[in-house]
Amino acid sequence: MTERLLALFQLCDSNLPTGSFSHSFGLETYIQDNTVTDSESFEEWLSCYLEEQLAYTDGIACRMVYDALEAGDLDAVSAIGAKLHVQNLPRETRQGTRMIGEGMLKLFSRLYDFPFLTDYGRLVKEKRTVPHPAIVFAITAHGLGCSREEAVLYHFYGTVSGLIQNAVRAIPLGQTAGQMLLNRIRPLLRQTAEKALTLPDEDFGLVAPGLELSQMQHERVNVRIFMS
Amino acid sequence: MTKWTGELILSLEDRAGKTVARNVYFQGAFKVMRPIYHDDSGKVCYYLLNPGGGYLDGDRYRMEITAEPGAQVTLTTQGATKVYKTPKDHAYQETTMSLKSGSYLEYLPDPLIAYKNATYRQKNIVRMERGATFLYTDILTPGWSPDGGQFAFDSVRLINEIYVDGEPAVFDNIRLSPADQRVGGLGFMEGYTHLGSMIAIGEQTTDNLVDALHGLLAETSEGDQVKFGISRLAVPGFSIRILARSTGKIEKMLNACHKRISEEWLGLTPASLRKY
Numbered sequence: 412m413t414e415r416l417l418a419l420f421q422l423c424d425s426n427l428p429t430g431s432f433s434h435s436f437g438l439e440t441y442i443q444d445n446t447v448t449d450s451e452s453f454e455e456w457l458s459c460y461l462e463e464q465l466a467y468t469d470g471i472a473c474r475m476v477y478d479a480l481e482a483g484d485l486d487a488v489s490a491i492g493a494k495l496h497v498q499n500l501p502r503e504t505r506q507g508t509r510m511i512g513e514g515m516l517k518l519f520s521r522l523y524d525f526p527f528l529t530d531y532g533r534l535v536k537e538k539r540t541v542p543h544p545a546i547v548f549a550i551t552a553h554g555l556g557c558s559r560e561e562a563v564l565y566h567f568y569g570t571v572s573g574l575i576q577n578a579v580r581a582i583p584l585g586q587t588a589g590q591m592l593l594n595r596i597r598p599l600l601r602q603t604a605e606k607a608l609t610l611p612d613e614d615f616g617l618v619a620p621g622l623e624l625s626q627m628q629h630e631r632v633n634v635r636i637f638m639s
Numbered sequence: 640m641t642k643w644t645g646e647l648i649l650s651l652e653d654r655a656g657k658t659v660a661r662n663v664y665f666q667g668a669f670k671v672m673r674p675i676y677h678d679d680s681g682k683v684c685y686y687l688l689n690p691g692g693g694y695l696d697g698d699r700y701r702m703e704i705t706a707e708p709g710a711q712v713t714l715t716t717q718g719a720t721k722v723y724k725t726p727k728d729h730a731y732q733e734t735t736m737s738l739k740s741g742s743y744l745e746y747l748p749d750p751l752i753a754y755k756n757a758t759y760r761q762k763n764i765v766r767m768e769r770g771a772t773f774l775y776t777d778i779l780t781p782g783w784s785p786d787g788g789q790f791a792f793d794s795v796r797l798i799n800e801i802y803v804d805g806e807p808a809v810f811d812n813i814r815l816s817p818a819d820q821r822v823g824g825l826g827f828m829e830g831y832t833h834l835g836s837m838i839a840i841g842e843q844t845t846d847n848l849v850d851a852l853h854g855l856l857a858e859t860s861e862g863d864q865v866k867f868g869i870s871r872l873a874v875p876g877f878s879i880r881i882l883a884r885s886t887g888k889i890e891k892m893l894n895a896c897h898k899r900i901s902e903e904w905l906g907l908t909p910a911s912l913r914k915y
Binding site: 455456459460496497500503616617619622623628 | 796806807808809810811812813814820821824825826827828829834853866867868869870871872873878880882
Protein backbone atom coordinates (compact mmCIF):
# COMPACT_ATOMS: atom_id res chain seq x y z
CA MET A 412 0.00 0.00 0.00
CA THR A 413 2.73 2.46 1.05
CA GLU A 414 4.67 1.62 -2.11
CA ARG A 415 1.63 2.31 -4.30
CA LEU A 416 0.84 5.52 -2.46
CA LEU A 417 4.36 6.79 -2.98
CA ALA A 418 4.10 5.97 -6.68
CA LEU A 419 0.79 7.87 -6.87
CA PHE A 420 2.26 10.92 -5.10
CA GLN A 421 4.76 11.12 -7.92
CA LEU A 422 2.14 10.77 -10.68
CA CYS A 423 -0.10 13.43 -9.11
CA ASP A 424 2.67 15.96 -8.59
CA SER A 425 1.65 19.31 -10.08
CA ASN A 426 5.28 19.74 -11.21
CA LEU A 427 5.06 16.64 -13.37
CA PRO A 428 6.71 17.57 -16.68
CA THR A 429 3.77 16.83 -19.01
CA GLY A 430 3.29 20.34 -20.37
CA SER A 431 0.10 20.96 -18.40
CA PHE A 432 1.59 24.14 -16.91
CA SER A 433 1.07 25.74 -20.37
CA HIS A 434 -2.68 25.17 -20.50
CA SER A 435 -5.49 26.95 -18.69
CA PHE A 436 -8.43 25.29 -20.52
CA GLY A 437 -10.24 28.57 -20.95
CA LEU A 438 -9.48 29.94 -17.46
CA GLU A 439 -7.32 32.64 -19.01
CA THR A 440 -10.32 33.96 -20.98
CA TYR A 441 -12.20 34.47 -17.70
CA ILE A 442 -9.13 36.10 -16.15
CA GLN A 443 -8.78 38.47 -19.12
CA ASP A 444 -12.43 39.56 -19.00
CA ASN A 445 -12.21 40.04 -15.22
CA THR A 446 -14.69 37.30 -14.36
CA VAL A 447 -12.08 35.37 -12.42
CA THR A 448 -10.12 37.79 -10.26
CA ASP A 449 -9.51 36.13 -6.90
CA SER A 450 -9.52 32.90 -4.97
CA GLU A 451 -13.31 32.90 -4.61
CA SER A 452 -14.15 33.41 -8.30
CA PHE A 453 -11.43 30.93 -9.29
CA GLU A 454 -12.96 28.34 -6.97
CA GLU A 455 -16.29 28.83 -8.76
CA TRP A 456 -14.59 28.22 -12.11
CA LEU A 457 -12.63 25.22 -10.80
CA SER A 458 -15.71 23.60 -9.25
CA CYS A 459 -17.60 23.95 -12.52
CA TYR A 460 -14.65 22.63 -14.54
CA LEU A 461 -14.41 19.62 -12.23
CA GLU A 462 -18.12 18.84 -11.93
CA GLU A 463 -19.37 19.78 -15.38
CA GLN A 464 -16.43 18.99 -17.64
CA LEU A 465 -13.82 16.67 -16.08
CA ALA A 466 -16.45 14.34 -14.61
CA TYR A 467 -18.05 13.74 -18.01
CA THR A 468 -14.84 13.48 -20.01
CA ASP A 469 -11.88 12.24 -17.95
CA GLY A 470 -14.06 10.70 -15.22
CA ILE A 471 -16.24 8.58 -17.47
CA ALA A 472 -13.22 7.81 -19.67
CA CYS A 473 -11.24 6.46 -16.66
CA ARG A 474 -14.12 4.18 -15.76
CA MET A 475 -14.48 3.01 -19.37
CA VAL A 476 -10.73 2.35 -19.62
CA TYR A 477 -10.91 0.20 -16.47
CA ASP A 478 -13.84 -1.74 -17.99
CA ALA A 479 -11.84 -2.22 -21.20
CA LEU A 480 -8.64 -3.29 -19.42
CA GLU A 481 -10.49 -5.79 -17.28
CA ALA A 482 -11.87 -7.25 -20.51
CA GLY A 483 -8.40 -7.07 -22.10
CA ASP A 484 -9.89 -4.98 -24.88
CA LEU A 485 -7.36 -2.40 -26.08
CA ASP A 486 -9.44 -1.61 -29.18
CA ALA A 487 -12.06 -0.20 -26.82
CA VAL A 488 -9.34 1.97 -25.24
CA SER A 489 -8.43 3.29 -28.72
CA ALA A 490 -12.06 4.12 -29.39
CA ILE A 491 -12.37 6.02 -26.09
CA GLY A 492 -9.30 8.08 -27.06
CA ALA A 493 -10.74 8.93 -30.47
CA LYS A 494 -14.06 9.95 -28.96
CA LEU A 495 -12.43 12.09 -26.25
CA HIS A 496 -10.50 13.88 -28.98
CA VAL A 497 -13.44 14.69 -31.25
CA GLN A 498 -15.82 15.72 -28.46
CA ASN A 499 -13.33 18.45 -27.55
CA LEU A 500 -14.61 21.09 -29.99
CA PRO A 501 -12.32 24.01 -29.04
CA ARG A 502 -9.14 23.56 -31.08
CA GLU A 503 -6.66 24.74 -28.44
CA THR A 504 -7.95 22.55 -25.64
CA ARG A 505 -8.17 19.59 -28.04
CA GLN A 506 -4.58 20.03 -29.19
CA GLY A 507 -3.38 20.90 -25.68
CA THR A 508 -4.99 17.83 -24.15
CA ARG A 509 -3.36 15.70 -26.83
CA MET A 510 0.05 17.23 -26.07
CA ILE A 511 -0.35 16.62 -22.34
CA GLY A 512 -1.43 13.06 -23.09
CA GLU A 513 1.68 12.58 -25.22
CA GLY A 514 3.91 14.11 -22.55
CA MET A 515 2.40 11.94 -19.84
CA LEU A 516 2.66 8.81 -21.95
CA LYS A 517 6.31 9.50 -22.69
CA LEU A 518 7.14 10.06 -19.03
CA PHE A 519 5.05 7.23 -17.56
CA SER A 520 6.45 4.81 -20.15
CA ARG A 521 9.93 5.67 -18.90
CA LEU A 522 8.85 5.05 -15.30
CA TYR A 523 6.87 1.83 -15.81
CA ASP A 524 6.76 -1.02 -18.29
CA PHE A 525 3.22 -2.27 -17.66
CA PRO A 526 2.17 -4.38 -20.68
CA PHE A 527 -1.02 -2.35 -21.31
CA LEU A 528 0.96 0.88 -21.19
CA THR A 529 3.44 -0.49 -23.73
CA ASP A 530 0.64 -1.71 -26.00
CA TYR A 531 -1.18 1.62 -25.71
CA GLY A 532 2.05 3.46 -26.53
CA ARG A 533 2.33 1.38 -29.68
CA LEU A 534 -1.27 2.21 -30.70
CA VAL A 535 -0.50 5.90 -30.23
CA LYS A 536 2.71 5.58 -32.24
CA GLU A 537 0.83 3.85 -35.04
CA LYS A 538 -1.70 6.72 -34.91
CA ARG A 539 -4.51 4.32 -34.20
CA THR A 540 -5.66 6.43 -31.28
CA VAL A 541 -5.17 9.92 -29.88
CA PRO A 542 -3.30 10.09 -26.57
CA HIS A 543 -5.25 11.53 -23.63
CA PRO A 544 -4.07 12.17 -20.05
CA ALA A 545 -7.07 10.41 -18.47
CA ILE A 546 -6.33 7.25 -20.45
CA VAL A 547 -2.58 7.29 -19.73
CA PHE A 548 -3.29 7.87 -16.05
CA ALA A 549 -5.93 5.14 -15.87
CA ILE A 550 -3.71 2.55 -17.58
CA THR A 551 -0.80 3.41 -15.27
CA ALA A 552 -2.99 3.38 -12.14
CA HIS A 553 -4.36 0.01 -13.26
CA GLY A 554 -0.79 -1.25 -13.62
CA LEU A 555 0.00 -0.06 -10.10
CA GLY A 556 -2.92 -2.09 -8.80
CA CYS A 557 -5.19 0.84 -7.98
CA SER A 558 -8.95 0.43 -7.88
CA ARG A 559 -10.99 2.45 -10.36
CA GLU A 560 -12.14 4.67 -7.47
CA GLU A 561 -8.50 5.49 -6.70
CA ALA A 562 -7.67 6.02 -10.38
CA VAL A 563 -10.41 8.61 -10.94
CA LEU A 564 -9.80 10.38 -7.64
CA TYR A 565 -6.02 10.64 -8.08
CA HIS A 566 -6.35 11.73 -11.69
CA PHE A 567 -8.76 14.47 -10.63
CA TYR A 568 -6.44 15.46 -7.82
CA GLY A 569 -3.42 15.72 -10.12
CA THR A 570 -5.37 17.75 -12.68
CA VAL A 571 -6.90 20.08 -10.12
CA SER A 572 -3.66 20.70 -8.23
CA GLY A 573 -1.98 21.55 -11.56
CA LEU A 574 -4.76 24.00 -12.43
CA ILE A 575 -4.43 25.63 -9.01
CA GLN A 576 -0.71 26.15 -9.61
CA ASN A 577 -1.54 27.74 -12.97
CA ALA A 578 -4.08 30.03 -11.32
CA VAL A 579 -1.55 31.03 -8.65
CA ARG A 580 0.74 32.26 -11.44
CA ALA A 581 -1.92 33.78 -13.69
CA ILE A 582 -4.50 35.55 -11.51
CA PRO A 583 -2.21 35.78 -9.43
CA LEU A 584 -3.03 34.20 -6.10
CA GLY A 585 -0.72 33.76 -3.13
CA GLN A 586 0.88 30.33 -2.77
CA THR A 587 -0.90 29.94 0.57
CA ALA A 588 -4.27 30.83 -0.98
CA GLY A 589 -3.62 28.10 -3.56
CA GLN A 590 -2.87 25.53 -0.88
CA MET A 591 -5.95 26.55 1.10
CA LEU A 592 -8.09 26.05 -1.98
CA LEU A 593 -6.59 22.62 -2.62
CA ASN A 594 -7.45 21.76 0.96
CA ARG A 595 -10.97 23.16 0.69
CA ILE A 596 -11.83 21.41 -2.56
CA ARG A 597 -11.06 17.91 -1.27
CA PRO A 598 -14.67 16.98 -0.39
CA LEU A 599 -15.82 18.07 -3.86
CA LEU A 600 -13.01 16.02 -5.45
CA ARG A 601 -14.14 12.89 -3.64
CA GLN A 602 -17.79 13.54 -4.31
CA THR A 603 -17.18 14.17 -8.03
CA ALA A 604 -14.95 11.11 -8.38
CA GLU A 605 -17.64 8.95 -6.77
CA LYS A 606 -20.31 10.45 -8.99
CA ALA A 607 -18.21 10.04 -12.14
CA LEU A 608 -18.07 6.28 -11.57
CA THR A 609 -21.85 6.05 -11.55
CA LEU A 610 -22.44 8.17 -14.67
CA PRO A 611 -23.93 6.29 -17.61
CA ASP A 612 -22.14 5.98 -20.97
CA GLU A 613 -24.69 8.30 -22.57
CA ASP A 614 -23.37 11.17 -20.44
CA PHE A 615 -19.90 10.85 -21.97
CA GLY A 616 -18.60 14.22 -23.13
CA LEU A 617 -21.46 16.37 -21.86
CA VAL A 618 -20.78 20.01 -22.60
CA ALA A 619 -20.71 22.92 -20.15
CA PRO A 620 -21.56 25.66 -22.67
CA GLY A 621 -19.88 28.57 -20.90
CA LEU A 622 -16.63 26.69 -20.28
CA GLU A 623 -16.52 25.48 -23.85
CA LEU A 624 -17.16 28.96 -25.23
CA SER A 625 -14.36 30.43 -23.13
CA GLN A 626 -12.06 27.72 -24.49
CA MET A 627 -13.01 28.69 -28.05
CA GLN A 628 -12.62 32.39 -27.29
CA HIS A 629 -9.13 31.83 -25.92
CA GLU A 630 -7.84 31.57 -29.49
CA ARG A 631 -8.52 35.28 -29.85
CA VAL A 632 -7.60 36.54 -26.37
CA ASN A 633 -5.11 39.39 -26.63
CA VAL A 634 -2.68 38.78 -23.81
CA ARG A 635 -1.88 35.12 -23.39
CA ILE A 636 0.48 33.30 -21.09
CA PHE A 637 -1.21 29.94 -21.76
CA MET A 638 -1.59 27.96 -24.99
CA SER A 639 -5.24 27.20 -24.23
CA MET B 640 -38.66 -3.17 -32.18
CA THR B 641 -39.47 0.49 -31.84
CA LYS B 642 -42.87 1.53 -33.02
CA TRP B 643 -42.31 4.88 -34.69
CA THR B 644 -44.79 7.71 -34.18
CA GLY B 645 -43.50 9.25 -37.37
CA GLU B 646 -41.00 8.14 -39.96
CA LEU B 647 -39.43 9.82 -42.93
CA ILE B 648 -37.06 8.34 -45.46
CA LEU B 649 -35.71 10.61 -48.14
CA SER B 650 -32.94 9.99 -50.60
CA LEU B 651 -31.75 12.60 -53.04
CA GLU B 652 -29.71 12.46 -56.19
CA ASP B 653 -28.43 14.78 -58.83
CA ARG B 654 -30.16 14.54 -62.18
CA ALA B 655 -28.56 16.74 -64.82
CA GLY B 656 -27.75 19.52 -62.39
CA LYS B 657 -30.99 19.36 -60.45
CA THR B 658 -31.36 17.59 -57.13
CA VAL B 659 -34.41 15.35 -57.09
CA ALA B 660 -35.81 12.73 -54.76
CA ARG B 661 -35.02 9.16 -55.62
CA ASN B 662 -37.11 7.89 -52.82
CA VAL B 663 -39.55 9.60 -50.47
CA TYR B 664 -41.42 7.70 -47.83
CA PHE B 665 -43.18 8.98 -44.77
CA GLN B 666 -45.70 7.58 -42.38
CA GLY B 667 -47.43 8.60 -39.20
CA ALA B 668 -46.94 12.02 -37.70
CA PHE B 669 -44.15 13.13 -40.04
CA LYS B 670 -44.54 14.77 -43.45
CA VAL B 671 -42.49 16.65 -45.96
CA MET B 672 -43.93 19.32 -48.18
CA ARG B 673 -43.32 19.20 -51.93
CA PRO B 674 -39.75 20.14 -52.82
CA ILE B 675 -39.00 23.80 -53.37
CA TYR B 676 -36.33 25.23 -55.66
CA HIS B 677 -35.52 28.71 -54.35
CA ASP B 678 -33.31 29.53 -57.34
CA ASP B 679 -32.05 27.96 -60.55
CA SER B 680 -29.01 26.35 -58.91
CA GLY B 681 -30.62 22.92 -58.75
CA LYS B 682 -30.38 22.87 -54.93
CA VAL B 683 -33.55 21.53 -53.39
CA CYS B 684 -35.23 22.53 -50.15
CA TYR B 685 -37.51 20.28 -48.12
CA TYR B 686 -39.68 21.47 -45.26
CA LEU B 687 -40.45 18.94 -42.58
CA LEU B 688 -43.71 19.14 -40.77
CA ASN B 689 -45.23 17.58 -37.78
CA PRO B 690 -48.99 17.54 -38.41
CA GLY B 691 -49.65 16.91 -34.74
CA GLY B 692 -48.11 20.27 -33.88
CA GLY B 693 -45.67 18.90 -31.34
CA TYR B 694 -44.06 15.93 -29.67
CA LEU B 695 -46.02 14.12 -26.98
CA ASP B 696 -45.38 11.63 -24.21
CA GLY B 697 -43.41 8.65 -25.49
CA ASP B 698 -43.33 9.80 -29.13
CA ARG B 699 -40.62 8.27 -31.33
CA TYR B 700 -39.58 9.91 -34.55
CA ARG B 701 -37.10 8.68 -37.11
CA MET B 702 -35.60 10.25 -40.21
CA GLU B 703 -33.21 8.76 -42.68
CA ILE B 704 -31.75 11.11 -45.27
CA THR B 705 -29.33 10.12 -48.02
CA ALA B 706 -27.54 12.54 -50.35
CA GLU B 707 -26.01 10.84 -53.38
CA PRO B 708 -22.97 12.33 -55.17
CA GLY B 709 -23.70 15.83 -56.46
CA ALA B 710 -26.98 16.22 -54.58
CA GLN B 711 -27.47 19.61 -52.89
CA VAL B 712 -30.16 19.81 -50.29
CA THR B 713 -31.53 22.03 -47.55
CA LEU B 714 -33.63 20.35 -44.92
CA THR B 715 -35.54 22.55 -42.52
CA THR B 716 -38.69 22.54 -40.43
CA GLN B 717 -41.90 24.48 -40.85
CA GLY B 718 -41.82 25.82 -37.33
CA ALA B 719 -40.28 25.33 -33.90
CA THR B 720 -40.06 21.80 -32.55
CA LYS B 721 -42.38 21.80 -29.55
CA VAL B 722 -42.12 19.10 -26.95
CA TYR B 723 -45.09 18.96 -24.59
CA LYS B 724 -45.00 17.49 -21.10
CA THR B 725 -43.90 13.86 -21.02
CA PRO B 726 -45.21 12.47 -17.72
CA LYS B 727 -44.59 8.79 -18.57
CA ASP B 728 -41.86 8.51 -21.16
CA HIS B 729 -39.54 10.94 -22.92
CA ALA B 730 -40.00 11.99 -26.54
CA TYR B 731 -37.24 10.96 -28.93
CA GLN B 732 -36.10 11.84 -32.41
CA GLU B 733 -33.37 10.05 -34.31
CA THR B 734 -31.98 11.25 -37.62
CA THR B 735 -29.47 9.40 -39.74
CA MET B 736 -27.87 11.30 -42.57
CA SER B 737 -25.62 9.71 -45.18
CA LEU B 738 -23.59 11.99 -47.40
CA LYS B 739 -21.78 10.62 -50.42
CA SER B 740 -18.67 12.32 -51.71
CA GLY B 741 -19.54 15.52 -53.60
CA SER B 742 -22.91 15.98 -51.90
CA TYR B 743 -24.00 19.01 -49.88
CA LEU B 744 -26.51 18.61 -47.09
CA GLU B 745 -27.61 21.32 -44.70
CA TYR B 746 -29.98 20.57 -41.87
CA LEU B 747 -31.30 23.81 -40.38
CA PRO B 748 -34.20 23.09 -38.03
CA ASP B 749 -36.15 25.78 -36.18
CA PRO B 750 -35.57 26.26 -32.43
CA LEU B 751 -36.46 23.63 -29.89
CA ILE B 752 -39.09 24.63 -27.33
CA ALA B 753 -39.57 22.16 -24.49
CA TYR B 754 -42.62 22.73 -22.32
CA LYS B 755 -42.92 22.39 -18.58
CA ASN B 756 -42.11 18.83 -17.39
CA ALA B 757 -40.94 17.69 -20.82
CA THR B 758 -38.05 15.30 -21.41
CA TYR B 759 -36.66 15.12 -24.92
CA ARG B 760 -33.75 13.36 -26.55
CA GLN B 761 -32.50 13.96 -30.03
CA LYS B 762 -29.78 12.07 -31.80
CA ASN B 763 -28.30 12.98 -35.17
CA ILE B 764 -25.94 10.48 -36.73
CA VAL B 765 -24.08 11.73 -39.78
CA ARG B 766 -21.99 9.44 -41.95
CA MET B 767 -20.02 11.31 -44.54
CA GLU B 768 -17.63 10.35 -47.23
CA ARG B 769 -14.60 12.56 -47.63
CA GLY B 770 -15.47 15.29 -50.13
CA ALA B 771 -19.03 15.72 -48.84
CA THR B 772 -20.15 18.92 -47.14
CA PHE B 773 -22.42 19.06 -44.09
CA LEU B 774 -23.87 22.04 -42.32
CA TYR B 775 -26.01 21.91 -39.19
CA THR B 776 -27.54 24.40 -36.79
CA ASP B 777 -29.69 24.17 -33.72
CA ILE B 778 -31.13 26.55 -31.17
CA LEU B 779 -32.03 25.50 -27.66
CA THR B 780 -34.50 27.81 -25.93
CA PRO B 781 -35.44 28.03 -22.23
CA GLY B 782 -38.77 26.48 -23.22
CA TRP B 783 -42.28 27.38 -22.26
CA SER B 784 -44.20 27.24 -19.02
CA PRO B 785 -47.76 28.42 -18.26
CA ASP B 786 -46.49 30.65 -15.46
CA GLY B 787 -43.92 32.27 -17.75
CA GLY B 788 -40.98 30.65 -15.95
CA GLN B 789 -37.88 29.61 -17.87
CA PHE B 790 -36.15 26.22 -17.91
CA ALA B 791 -39.28 24.49 -16.58
CA PHE B 792 -38.66 21.38 -18.70
CA ASP B 793 -37.17 18.32 -17.04
CA SER B 794 -34.41 17.50 -19.48
CA VAL B 795 -33.33 18.14 -23.05
CA ARG B 796 -30.50 16.24 -24.67
CA LEU B 797 -29.05 16.82 -28.11
CA ILE B 798 -26.46 14.42 -29.48
CA ASN B 799 -24.55 14.82 -32.72
CA GLU B 800 -22.27 12.05 -33.90
CA ILE B 801 -20.41 12.68 -37.13
CA TYR B 802 -18.15 10.22 -38.92
CA VAL B 803 -15.99 10.90 -41.97
CA ASP B 804 -15.06 7.78 -43.89
CA GLY B 805 -16.10 5.76 -40.86
CA GLU B 806 -13.77 7.59 -38.43
CA PRO B 807 -15.17 9.71 -35.57
CA ALA B 808 -15.03 13.39 -36.58
CA VAL B 809 -17.32 15.18 -34.11
CA PHE B 810 -19.11 14.06 -30.98
CA ASP B 811 -21.34 16.67 -29.38
CA ASN B 812 -23.44 15.86 -26.34
CA ILE B 813 -25.51 18.63 -24.77
CA ARG B 814 -27.88 18.12 -21.90
CA LEU B 815 -29.87 20.71 -20.04
CA SER B 816 -31.45 19.29 -16.90
CA PRO B 817 -32.23 22.46 -14.98
CA ALA B 818 -33.17 20.66 -11.75
CA ASP B 819 -29.73 19.12 -11.21
CA GLN B 820 -27.44 21.65 -12.85
CA ARG B 821 -26.49 25.17 -11.86
CA VAL B 822 -27.77 26.27 -15.24
CA GLY B 823 -27.30 29.98 -14.61
CA GLY B 824 -23.85 29.73 -13.06
CA LEU B 825 -20.36 30.51 -14.32
CA GLY B 826 -19.25 27.93 -16.87
CA PHE B 827 -22.77 26.83 -17.71
CA MET B 828 -25.42 29.17 -19.23
CA GLU B 829 -23.91 32.11 -17.32
CA GLY B 830 -27.16 34.10 -17.13
CA TYR B 831 -28.00 33.57 -20.80
CA THR B 832 -31.14 31.70 -21.82
CA HIS B 833 -30.57 30.51 -25.40
CA LEU B 834 -27.84 28.31 -26.84
CA GLY B 835 -27.15 28.26 -30.57
CA SER B 836 -24.78 25.91 -32.37
CA MET B 837 -23.46 25.43 -35.86
CA ILE B 838 -21.33 22.56 -37.06
CA ALA B 839 -19.85 22.69 -40.55
CA ILE B 840 -17.71 20.05 -42.17
CA GLY B 841 -16.15 20.52 -45.56
CA GLU B 842 -12.75 20.08 -47.15
CA GLN B 843 -13.09 23.70 -48.37
CA THR B 844 -12.67 25.10 -44.82
CA THR B 845 -9.94 27.73 -44.54
CA ASP B 846 -8.63 29.89 -41.70
CA ASN B 847 -9.70 32.90 -43.74
CA LEU B 848 -13.32 31.75 -43.72
CA VAL B 849 -13.20 31.09 -39.97
CA ASP B 850 -11.74 34.57 -39.39
CA ALA B 851 -14.39 36.14 -41.64
CA LEU B 852 -17.16 34.32 -39.77
CA HIS B 853 -15.73 35.47 -36.46
CA GLY B 854 -15.87 39.03 -37.78
CA LEU B 855 -19.47 38.55 -38.94
CA LEU B 856 -20.48 37.16 -35.56
CA ALA B 857 -18.94 40.17 -33.83
CA GLU B 858 -20.69 42.53 -36.24
CA THR B 859 -24.14 40.91 -36.02
CA SER B 860 -23.95 40.63 -32.23
CA GLU B 861 -24.12 44.48 -32.36
CA GLY B 862 -22.50 44.81 -28.98
CA ASP B 863 -25.48 43.12 -27.35
CA GLN B 864 -24.96 40.83 -24.42
CA VAL B 865 -24.02 37.63 -26.19
CA LYS B 866 -21.12 35.26 -25.85
CA PHE B 867 -19.92 33.48 -28.95
CA GLY B 868 -17.01 31.40 -30.14
CA ILE B 869 -15.82 29.67 -33.28
CA SER B 870 -13.14 27.03 -33.57
CA ARG B 871 -11.81 24.55 -36.09
CA LEU B 872 -12.68 20.88 -35.67
CA ALA B 873 -10.39 17.85 -35.66
CA VAL B 874 -11.41 17.39 -39.33
CA PRO B 875 -11.71 20.17 -41.95
CA GLY B 876 -14.61 22.21 -40.61
CA PHE B 877 -15.57 24.33 -37.63
CA SER B 878 -18.12 24.74 -34.87
CA ILE B 879 -19.82 27.87 -33.58
CA ARG B 880 -21.53 28.34 -30.22
CA ILE B 881 -23.61 31.30 -29.17
CA LEU B 882 -25.08 32.11 -25.77
CA ALA B 883 -27.76 34.79 -26.00
CA ARG B 884 -31.07 35.95 -24.58
CA SER B 885 -33.34 35.50 -27.60
CA THR B 886 -33.93 33.17 -30.52
CA GLY B 887 -33.93 36.14 -32.90
CA LYS B 888 -30.43 37.18 -31.92
CA ILE B 889 -28.99 33.72 -32.53
CA GLU B 890 -30.90 33.35 -35.82
CA LYS B 891 -29.56 36.65 -37.05
CA MET B 892 -25.97 35.67 -36.24
CA LEU B 893 -26.24 32.14 -37.64
CA ASN B 894 -28.06 33.37 -40.77
CA ALA B 895 -25.25 35.81 -41.50
CA CYS B 896 -22.75 32.94 -41.22
CA HIS B 897 -24.92 30.64 -43.32
CA LYS B 898 -25.13 33.26 -46.07
CA ARG B 899 -21.37 33.72 -46.09
CA ILE B 900 -20.71 29.96 -46.16
CA SER B 901 -23.22 29.44 -49.01
CA GLU B 902 -21.59 32.19 -51.03
CA GLU B 903 -18.14 30.77 -50.49
CA TRP B 904 -18.89 27.06 -50.79
CA LEU B 905 -21.77 27.02 -53.29
CA GLY B 906 -21.59 30.41 -54.97
CA LEU B 907 -25.18 30.96 -53.82
CA THR B 908 -26.99 33.57 -51.80
CA PRO B 909 -29.45 31.53 -49.77
CA ALA B 910 -33.16 32.33 -49.81
CA SER B 911 -34.79 33.20 -46.51
CA LEU B 912 -36.12 29.97 -45.07
CA ARG B 913 -38.34 31.42 -42.43
CA LYS B 914 -41.99 31.30 -43.15
CA TYR B 915 -43.75 33.45 -40.59
